[in-house]
Amino acid sequence: MNQRKQFLKGFFFTFFLLGCVTLFAQIKLNDKIPVDPKVKIGKLANGLTYYIRENKKPEQKVELRLVVNTGSIMEDDDQQGLAHMAEHMAFNGTKNFKKNEIVSFLQSIGVGFGNDLNAYTSFDETVYMLPIPVDKPENLEKGFQVLEDWAHNVSYLTEDIEGERNIILEESRLGKGADDRMNRQLFPYIFAGSKYANRLPIGLDSIIKSFKPDAIRRFYKEWYRPDLMAVIVVGDVDPAKAEAMIKKHFSGLVNPANARERTYAQVPPYKTNEGKVVTDKEATNYIISLAYSAFPSVEATTVGEYKMILLRIFLPLFSIIVLAN
Ligand SMILES: [Zn+2]
Incomplete structure (x- = not known):
């Protein structure tokens, strides 16, 4: 990567971070996530x-x-x-x-x-x-x-x-x-x-x-x-x-008598590190994936919780972009 490109990338990344900081400065992390009043x-x-x-x-x-x-x-x-x-x-x-x-x-x-x-x-x-x-x-x-x-x-x-x-x-x-x-x-x-x-x-x-x-x-x-x-x-x-x-x-819809409970399936955490190789004679590409233990997802109710969700989604993406360059 040439120096000019490096500089531009750094410039935009800093700009992005500053934008985030400014945005978050106006909202308190403990605030409830607002619903569109409309x-x-x-x-x-x-x-x-x-x-x-x-x-x-x-x-x-x-x-x-x-x-x-x-x-x-x-x-x-x-x-x-x-x-x-x-x-x-x-x-x-x-x-x-x-x-x-x-x-x-x-x-x-x-x-x-x-x-x-x-x-x-x-x-x-x-x-x-x-x-x-x-x-x-x-x-x-x-x-x-x-x-x-x-x-x-x-x-x-x-x-x-x-x-x-x-x-x-x-x-x-x-x-x-x-x-x-x-x-x-x-x-x-x-x-x-x-x-x-x-x-x-x-x-x-x-x-x-x-x-x-x-x-x-x-x-x-x-x-x-x-x-x-x-x-x-x-x-x-x-x-x-x-x-x-x-x-x-x-309004006329009626719930059944003795309604069964709507349960949610859990995914138990992994106890050991393991790997698995799966092949198929008609497979057309190679995929390597890494799976971590799932943790119960909690619906975000505050701005801070929502921020954590965004970080989990976007930080790995940024790492990939930076590494790819
Ligand atoms: Zn269908």
Whole structure:
């Protein structure tokens, strides 16, 4: 590296640090992390939380989201893969929208549908996203009705469940390959002693082929419930109107009697230093990774805690940039 480049790099790095110092000087580390005062946060009596943020640009666009605090971690042994399949079933028909009606509504407002295009399932969350053009006011009402139906009115007809098995199996087949084969060796090792080791959202083909329809209905009934849900509304909409629509559509949701506890999978700390080599004849590159014991993550509530999170993310990045130069 020539001297000029070295000087410039030092100059910008100092400038960056000074910027950070100035920024942090104005905020006390013990301060609570402020929430954007324009975000309206509320909770319905049934436990459902909602977030509303008016955002006038782009004009006449509103995004609705239904966030369900469940995922593959909450599956029972006979349900492996069914959290993800439950997400697919949302596009197979609901109380107010037959299968083709959901699809044609989504197409009419210009969004893709089904097969993970506007929804996803992870270990610990399932999220549905509905971007709605509100140039026609009825779109918003209809969008809320779809979101409500996804939350508690999905039909789960036996014929639809049977038909969806092959779609999931095909998705699973597309995901197979060297990386998948190696991950299936690595994850039980990296997450040893934890449910994360054996709960990949795609699940097990053997279960997808053979589960009884009631197993997926049970997952929906037990985990799609208002105390584990949030509705998010962001966009060109009057917040009071959005709040009224949330209350209209979601106040009637009922939590199941004797609701099961939503638990969180732990990852026990490593006791020894170990290494593992995994190979596959179709692997196309070499990866070396270093894993440290996980520690329970605590949600940052103060500026100081948030600063520590940023440091953990960015310091290694800076080290890499400096080393690379
Ligand atoms: Zn899928």
